[in-house]
Amino acid sequence: MTAPTGTLHMSAHATSRPLVHLARALTVACVLLCLGAADAGTRRALSRAEIALRQKDYAEAHRSIDEAIARSPLHTPAHVQLGILYLRQGELREAAASLTRATELDPDSFSARYHLGLALLRLGDLDAAHAAFSRAVRLAVRQKAEHPLAFYHLGMTLSRLERYDEAADAFRSAVDLDADMPSPYYQWANVELRRGNREDGRVLLARFRSVKAQKRIRQAISRARQGNSDRALQLLERALEMDREHPSAFHVLALLAFAEGRWDDAARHARHYVTLRPGADDMQVILGAALRRVGEAGAAMRALTSAIQGAADHPETRYELGEAFLLADDAENAALSLRQAGAKDPTFYQAAYRLGAVLLDLDRPAQAAGVLRGAIARYPREQAPSDDMLYGGNVPRLVRAAMPAPTLEECRLALSDALKHAAMQDEARP
Amino acid sequence: MTITRHCALVLLCVCAVARGEAVFTDVTAEAGIDFRHFDGRNGQYHFIETLGSGVAWIDYDGDGDDDLYFVNGARLYDTPPGPAPTNALYRNDGDGTFTDVTASAGVGHAGYGHGACVGDVDGDGDLDLYVTNYGPNALYRNDGDGSFTDITTAAGVGDDAWGASCAFADYDLDGDLDLYVVNYVTYDPENEPPCQVDGIRVHCTPKRFRGAADVLYRNSGDGAFEDVSEAAGIANTGGKGLGVCWGDYDGDGYPDAYVANDTVENYLYRNAGDGSFTEEAFMVGAALSEHGEMESGMGVDWGDYDNDGLPDLIVTNFQEQVATLYHNDGGGFFTDVSYPSGTGVHTFSTLGWSAVFFDYDHDGLKDLFVANGHIYPNAHEVDHTASYEQPNHLFQGMGHGAFEDISERVGLSGRESSRGAAVADYDLDGDLDIVVTNSNGPARLLRNDGGNAGGWIQVAPPLRLAVGTRVEVGTGDITQSAVVKGGQGYMSQGSLIAHFGVGAAEVIDLLRVTFPDGSVVVREDVAVNQRIGVSP
Numbered sequence: 001m002t003a004p005t006g007t008l009h010m011s012a013h014a015t016s017r018p019l020v021h022l023a024r025a026l027t028v029a030c031v032l033l034c035l036g037a038a039d040a041g042t043r044r045a046l047s048r049a050e051i052a053l054r055q056k057d058y059a060e061a062h063r064s065i066d067e068a069i070a071r072s073p074l075h076t077p078a079h080v081q082l083g084i085l086y087l088r089q090g091e092l093r094e095a096a097a098s099l100t101r102a103t104e105l106d107p108d109s110f111s112a113r114y115h116l117g118l119a120l121l122r123l124g125d126l127d128a129a130h131a132a133f134s135r136a137v138r139l140a141v142r143q144k145a146e147h148p149l150a151f152y153h154l155g156m157t158l159s160r161l162e163r164y165d166e167a168a169d170a171f172r173s174a175v176d177l178d179a180d181m182p183s184p185y186y187q188w189a190n191v192e193l194r195r196g197n198r199e200d201g202r203v204l205l206a207r208f209r210s211v212k213a214q215k216r217i218r219q220a221i222s223r224a225r226q227g228n229s230d231r232a233l234q235l236l237e238r239a240l241e242m243d244r245e246h247p248s249a250f251h252v253l254a255l256l257a258f259a260e261g262r263w264d265d266a267a268r269h270a271r272h273y274v275t276l277r278p279g280a281d282d283m284q285v286i287l288g289a290a291l292r293r294v295g296e297a298g299a300a301m302r303a304l305t306s307a308i309q310g311a312a313d314h315p316e317t318r319y320e321l322g323e324a325f326l327l328a329d330d331a332e333n334a335a336l337s338l339r340q341a342g343a344k345d346p347t348f349y350q351a352a353y354r355l356g357a358v359l360l361d362l363d364r365p366a367q368a369a370g371v372l373r374g375a376i377a378r379y380p381r382e383q384a385p386s387d388d389m390l391y392g393g394n395v396p397r398l399v400r401a402a403m404p405a406p407t408l409e410e411c412r413l414a415l416s417d418a419l420k421h422a423a424m425q426d427e428a429r430p
Numbered sequence: 431m432t433i434t435r436h437c438a439l440v441l442l443c444v445c446a447v448a449r450g451e452a453v454f455t456d457v458t459a460e461a462g463i464d465f466r467h468f469d470g471r472n473g474q475y476h477f478i479e480t481l482g483s484g485v486a487w488i489d490y491d492g493d494g495d496d497d498l499y500f501v502n503g504a505r506l507y508d509t510p511p512g513p514a515p516t517n518a519l520y521r522n523d524g525d526g527t528f529t530d531v532t533a534s535a536g537v538g539h540a541g542y543g544h545g546a547c548v549g550d551v552d553g554d555g556d557l558d559l560y561v562t563n564y565g566p567n568a569l570y571r572n573d574g575d576g577s578f579t580d581i582t583t584a585a586g587v588g589d590d591a592w593g594a595s596c597a598f599a600d601y602d603l604d605g606d607l608d609l610y611v612v613n614y615v616t617y618d619p620e621n622e623p624p625c626q627v628d629g630i631r632v633h634c635t636p637k638r639f640r641g642a643a644d645v646l647y648r649n650s651g652d653g654a655f656e657d658v659s660e661a662a663g664i665a666n667t668g669g670k671g672l673g674v675c676w677g678d679y680d681g682d683g684y685p686d687a688y689v690a691n692d693t694v695e696n697y698l699y700r701n702a703g704d705g706s707f708t709e710e711a712f713m714v715g716a717a718l719s720e721h722g723e724m725e726s727g728m729g730v731d732w733g734d735y736d737n738d739g740l741p742d743l744i745v746t747n748f749q750e751q752v753a754t755l756y757h758n759d760g761g762g763f764f765t766d767v768s769y770p771s772g773t774g775v776h777t778f779s780t781l782g783w784s785a786v787f788f789d790y791d792h793d794g795l796k797d798l799f800v801a802n803g804h805i806y807p808n809a810h811e812v813d814h815t816a817s818y819e820q821p822n823h824l825f826q827g828m829g830h831g832a833f834e835d836i837s838e839r840v841g842l843s844g845r846e847s848s849r850g851a852a853v854a855d856y857d858l859d860g861d862l863d864i865v866v867t868n869s870n871g872p873a874r875l876l877r878n879d880g881g882n883a884g885g886w887i888q889v890a891p892p893l894r895l896a897v898g899t900r901v902e903v904g905t906g907d908i909t910q911s912a913v914v915k916g917g918q919g920y921m922s923q924g925s926l927i928a929h930f931g932v933g934a935a936e937v938i939d940l941l942r943v944t945f946p947d948g949s950v951v952v953r954e955d956v957a958v959n960q961r962i963g964v965s966p
Contacts, residue, residue: 056815090775124770156720160765186722190715194763205712208722234637241668241694242724 042072049081053088061085076106083115087122095119103132110139114150121157129157137170148177152184159191167191182212206243213243217252224256225388232256247276252390254286259389259398266290274303281310282395289320289399297327314396315345319403322354334358342371349375353406356414365421372415379408452791452881453841454824454864461875462527463498467849468515469870470506470542471807476619477634478506478542478564480805481594481672482783482849482869484921486546487856488519488557490535491576492893494961495522496854496925498865500873501543501561506619516540517561526857536578541565545850545921549598549607549897551585551649557893562593562611562921587655591642592617595729598897598916599676599685600946601701606649607897607916610664610687612671615639627812633805636692636726641670644689648705663699663707670694675918676898677732677741679714680762683948685898688716690727690745716743716756720766725751729920733787734758734911735796736831739902741913746782746800746920749816753777753785753800757831773798773825776835780820781805784851784919788862790840792884792931794908795827801866801920803847819845822866846871852918854925860886860959862929867922885935888961889928895945895966896926903930904940932958 038046049064065085068078079102086095096119102112117132133154140147155170171188174181189204220235233256239249250273257265270287274280288304304321307313322337338355342348352375359368391397406414458464469479483501490497498520505514516538520528532538537559545562552558556572566588570578582588591613598607617639625634643665647655659665664687673690680686684701688711691697695717699707711717719725726748732741740758747753752774756764768774780802787796802820809816821843825833837843850867857863861881866874891899897916902909912928932938938956941964945951949966956962 056813090778092769092775122769122774124767183721186718187720190763193713193715194761201713212722237640238637244668 038068038072038075038077042068042075042078045071046078046081049085053081053085056088058085058089074105076102076109076112079105080109080111080115083112083119087115087119092119092123096123108139108143110136110143110145110147110150113139114147114153117150117153117157121153121160126157126161130154130161133157137173146177148174148181148184151177152181152187155184155187155191159187159194164191164195168195180211180215182208182215185211209243210246213239213246213249216242217246217248220249220252220256221390221393224252224259224390227387227389229256229260229389245276247273250276251280251283254283254290255390255393255395255398258286258290258402259391261402263290263293267294267296279310281307281312284310285312285314285317285320285395285399288317288324289402292320292324292327295327297324300324301328312395313344314399315341315348315351316396316399316403317341318344319348319351319354320399322351322358326358331358331362335362342374346374347378347380348400349378349380349411350400350403350405352378353411353414356418360414360418360421363421363425365418365425369415369418369422372411372418375406376408376411376415379411451839452861452883453839453879454876455841455879456844456874457526457877458873458875460526461877462529463520463873463875464530465500465502465518465520465867465873467500467502467867467870467873468505469503470509471870472506472509474506474508475625475631475633476506477617477622477636477639478619479503479870480633481544481614482803482847482921483543483867484545484595484784484850484919484923485852485865485867485873486548486559486923487852487854487865487925488548488559488923489893489926490519490557490559490572490578491521492556492574493522493524494890495524495858496856496927497522498528498856498875499537499546499548499559499923500867501539501546501850501921503870504540504542506542514540517543517546522856524858531576535576536580537561537570539563539568541568544593545595545612545917546923547596547598547609547917548923548926549916550894551598551607551609552653553606553894555892555894557926560587560596560598560609562596564592564617566590567593567596567611581653585653585655586657587611587647589613589645589657591645594672595674595921596917597674597676597687599687600649600898601646601676601685601687602648602705603684603946603948604649604651605947606651608649609647609655610674610676610917611645611647612669612674612689613642613644614672614692615670616642630808630811632808632812636670639670641667641691641694643667644669644671644674658705662705663709664697666697666709668694669697671697672728673730673745673920675730675732675915677743677913677915678900679732679741679743679758681740688730688732688743688745690730692726692728693724695724696727696730696745710762714762714764715766716764719751719754720768723751725754728782729784729801729922731785731787731918732913732915733796733798735787735798735827735833737795737908737910739909739911741911744785744787744798744800746777746785749781749804749813750778753782755798767831771831772828772833772835773823776823776825779815780823781816782823783849784866784922786851786853786864786919786924788853788924788929789827789931790824790862790878790881791826792861792881792886792933793827794884794905794910794931794933794935795829796910797827798825798833799823799851799853799864800825801848801851803849803869807847817845818847820847821845822848822851842876844874846874850920850922852922852924855888855927855929858961860888881931882959885932885958887930887932887938887941887956887958889930889941889943890961890963891926891928891943891945892963892965893926895947898946899928900944901928901930902940902942902944903932903938904942905932905935905938909940927961 045068052061083099099116113136120129151174158167171184174184185208193201216239220232224232254269267290284307292300318341325334341351356368356372486499487496542564559570676685689697698711743756784801800823846868853862861878864876941953
């Protein structure tokens with residue numbers, strides 16, 4: 001009898017021990033979770049730290065992170081933040097220690113591994129840096145997150161370890177993830193050159209220059225759209241410092257110059273661009289329009305004709321060609337071109353107004369009056385200029401914006417003049 | 431607060447001396463040097479005010495001790511009238527003091543000066559002097575009687591672009607010194623844009639100006655120089671050069687030129703040996719930072735800091751860039767080792783100018799001095815972590831490619847806005863002293879006290895052949911090497927005497943001196959703690 005009781009007792013005891021363990025484990029986990037989880041105060045402190053870091057107020061950043069860690073000692077992001085702060089301050093050993101602590105708290109924290117790798121790489125501990133970046137890269141892949149910088153720094157580390165094949169693979173991965181990031185091209189080129197692949201190295205260096213320049217060109221376009229053409233010009237010059245024959249830089253330079261009425265510059269840059277990109281028909285329009293404004297009728301006509309024969313037979317191209325003919329004292333062909341401009345876009349009141357003037361000069365007032373009536377009829381009620389001085393790179397719009405825009409009153413006066421002349425012509429007729 | 435700090439520093443120095451460590455003592459006043467740089471500033475934020483000027487050690491009277499030549503700025507078109515500042519030559523009197531001999535020597539150039547370099551251009555055995563200016567540069571021929579004659583026009587070296595640094599070398603190995611002049615940007619102080627950062631008026635940066643092509647003058651050997659920039663392939667208008675230093679990075683016997691460019695890529699002109707150069711910086715990994723960023727190159731020096739026989743490179747840059755230390759890996763490649771070496775973390779927060787490799791403590795490892803100072807006098811308004819006056823850096827070579835910042839420990843924690851710097855053993859006590867110029871401020875002569883505790887050797891080639899002479903010093907398993915340079919750092923010139931620390935070695939096992947003409951002198955078992963003259 002006792003045995004079963006004992007057995008029962010034993011059994012009960014045996015059952016309760018794991019439960020106690022489980023309860024204890026749950027309690028510990030709960031405490032860990034609580035300490036590791038960020039309460040609102042911790043989150044606020046880390047936000048403050050982030051702002052302080054941005055403002056380079058390292059003392060405040062330190063205070064805030066310390067507060068966050070005091071509130072949630074097991075909160076991984078707080079330790080990562082502390083590591084980043086130390087990195088910024090150049091205290092690399094402290095950074096490595098904080099980030100190592102972060103990786104202990106959360107072995108799957110990408111940020112902790114990646115920043116730990118940075119600290120170790122700067123400390124020259126290449127093997128440890130390699131381990132950190134390798135793990136970071138694996139985490140990034142597992143978490144389906146794109147972290148080209150992790151691949152880039154893995155490549156840097158492998159390159160320092162003279163493991164050039166693997167380094168090249170890492171740089172290739174970085175570039176695959178972000179083709180617009182210049183640094184991997186630079187380091188990849190270096191690796192290829194060290195492997196004796198001079199041609200590959202050269203190609204990658206050229207790519208590096210181009211990507212770097214393109215980045216500045218994008219910034220320049222953005223500045224131009226904000227109306228800051230000075231800054232845009234500086235950025236474009238900086239782009240050309242990196243890649244002296246970058247076509248896009250000349251493209252934007254030409255558009256910017258044209259938008260600002262710097263016709264000589266516009267012509268120069270447009271000419272450079274069409275030399276680099278012979279099939280650039282839209283740029284032939286800019287070239288022609290700029291050239292006729294500096295009095296080079298023949299060259300302007302050649303550029304505009306080339307544009308028309310290509311893919312840039314816009315109403316504006318015809319208009320500009322008309323103006324170029326006028327410059328060359330060829331009013332008949334000017335009238336023809338302007339008429340074609342109007343035919344392509346019946347709302348093109350500038351072309352109609354200009355054609356009216358040409359027809360009057362050709363002593364065809366009745367025709368002029370007809371055209372001018374059309375101009376008045378289609379005169380836009382509101383003309384909203386674009387906020388973007390480059391009109392989003394839309395060449396016809398840019399060219400049209402540079403044309404004289406007669407007011408409605410001027411159109412009416414021109415019509416009245418045409419009608420008077422037409423009447424006089426009628427009276428004079430036998 | 432300041433007094434407390436000052437006391438702490440004095441205590442640090444005293445402790446350092448007590449430990450038998452070398453410290454640097456500011457002896458400017460007691461040495462009788464009262465040079466003060468003048469940049470013409472008058473509140474108009476002229477870009478030219480930011481550059482400051484350099485300094486040259488030049489044993490102009492051939493008495494064996496190095497004299498000092500300071501380059502000065504000038505009044506600008508809108509600077510209120512006043513006395514015209516000039517460059518200044520101080521004769522070393524051999525007793526720790528100097529005497530201003532500018533007037534009698536005839537080298538008191540009154541232009542807006544920047545750099546100076548030294549070499550015996552006419553092979554007459556005394557040292558001539560080249561000065562770069564905003565405006566025509568000047569070449570002074572040493573007449574051997576304590577005076578100089580301006581021979582700029584006759585020599586044809588009066589380039590009138592904005593000259594920054596200059597450096598002599600016999601690049602074509604024809605037996606006479608040629609001259610590289612680094613030009614900065616095209617600039618007119620009367621017509622410069624107003625610049626701002628976050629709405630605060632500041633000096634412009636070079637990004638607002640176009641680069642100016644450098645000039646290479648080939649010495650024809652008949653007193654005249656020929657501008658061979660185009661033919662040599664260095665007339666590159668993309669550069670915005672501030673620093674230049676010759677060094678044979680690929681060991682082919684022909685000096686190559688490294689140019690530190692401001693805000694654009696740096697250039698490394700590899701000497702092809704046929705009178706032409708190819709620009710290789712990108713290909714060898716020495717054009718940009720490790721991450722491919724163009725930096726603000728200011729000064730440059732070559733030095734074999736790890737005693738592997740290959741000259742490495744230091745290039746100083748703007749604040750929040752690091753002074754880039756490029757390790758020469760051999761095979762024509764460089765690696766940016768700024769961070770692993772330990773210099774990067776410290777130079778990130780300063781704006782560097784002159785940089786000099788030298789062994790201040792005679793442990794056989796080259797140390798590194800960097801002169802620092804911001805370009806904006808109101809730097810703190812733009813960035814609260816920045817200041818116009820900054821402490822200079824001395825990095826002690828620790829071996830295995832590592833450096834340690836020991837600036838405070840050796841008494842270099844004073845804050846000024848330094849620019850030029852160069853080293854020489856002016857007091858002939860066997861260790862290297864430093865002279866520093868400060869932008870719009872007084873120059874400083876920093877005497878090395880205690881650096882001579884370890885053994886040393888100074889090798890003095892004939893002045894006629896000094897520039898470009900390579901000296902190797904072998905003690906035990908270590909072979910140190912250095913090349914005598916005709917211009918280095920930022921707009922500056924060091925002594926033409928090669929100087930090595932050899933620690934506890936009692937004898938130099940092997941001394942090998944290779945002259946620019948290829949002749950070699952080898953000596954064995956040379957006693958330490960002496961200066962020896964070596965001629966081919």
